[in-house]
Amino acid sequence: MRGRFKSWAPSLLEEHPEKGVAGKEDPFFALSPDLEIGGGKGMFAIRMARKGRAILSLERDVSSAGTFLKRLLALEEEGEPLPIRILRKDFDDAGDVLEGHLFPRIYLNFSDPWPKKRHEKRRLTFHERLLRISSYLAPGGEIRFKSDQEPLYLFTLEECGKAGLPILLAEEDYSLDEEEDAMSEYEESFRREGRKIYRIIIGRN
Ligand SMILES: C[S@@+](CC[C@H](N)C(=O)[O-])C[C@H]1O[C@@H](n2cnc3c(N)ncnc32)[C@H](O)[C@@H]1O
Incomplete structure (x- = not known):
């Protein structure tokens, strides 16, 4: 699910190491941030930070990460620095x-579905990876998964079983919890199209 390559993105990211984390000892970890995996262009993290949460967002795609950073810098310029x-x-x-770090919440929002069976190991919620993700949860912590894809939702429920992880909540037509959650870019556009949103909250074992 790759957008167009943004040639300015690699240098922008390089020019702003302060918006990343400089290894394990980075002082940002003292804020007890949540972890987002696959943050895309950042709207979810921005909205959650406005609700008072600190977020460390992992994004492997350089163009998306660059767009995300550009937004953060613009907000800072407008007088809204955010803990992201x-x-x-x-x-x-x-x-x-x-x-060595434990996160109160880990967000998986609209992860790439990798629909082909032969690619199931690439899914973020493949049981071995899910177990590794859960190893970064603080006591009482939660993995919060959302998707518009029923097959990925059902697969994730199964993988929780294989990984021995407790399912704290599973819902097939999630209407947004405005207080504890926020819409991501993808979620906004899927909701506009009237698609159902699936959600799972997973605990630690
Ligand atoms: C379908 S997009 C959803 C973006 C955003 N979470 C949203 O809901 O609007 C999935 C994003 O996750 C990123 N991604 C997928 N697998 C990842 C991984 N293993 N580590 C970091 N980022 C990943 C992709 O580059 C892409 O930007």
Whole structure:
């Protein structure tokens, strides 16, 4: 699900290391941030930060991460600095920064569905990866998954079983919890089209 390559994005990201995290010891971790995996262009993190949450957002695509950073910088310029950091990495390669940290919430919003059976290991909620994701949850922490894809929703419920992770909530027609949640870019456009949104909240084992 890749948009057009933005040639300015790599240099913008390089010019702003302060909007990323400089390794495990970065002082940003003292804010007890939530972790978002696949933050896209950042609207979800921005909206959640406005509700008082600090967010570390992983985004592997350089163009999306660049657009996200551009938004953060513009907001800062307008006098709205937000507690958000962007880590331009794939979750599978982010252990060097994440290891040793525990997050109160981990968000998986509209993860790439990888619909072909032969690609199921690539899905973020493949049980081995889901278990690794859950190893970064603080006690009482939650993985919060949303998708418009019923097959990915059903697959994720099954993978929770394989990983031995408790399903705290599963709903097939989620109407937004305005207090504790916010819409991502994808969610906004799917809701506009009248599509159903599936949600799962997963605990730690
Ligand atoms: C379908 S988009 C959804 C974007 C956003 N979460 C939203 O709901 O609007 C999925 C995003 O996750 C990113 N992504 C997918 N797998 C990832 C991974 N393993 N690590 C980091 N980012 C990932 C993709 O680059 C893409 O920007």
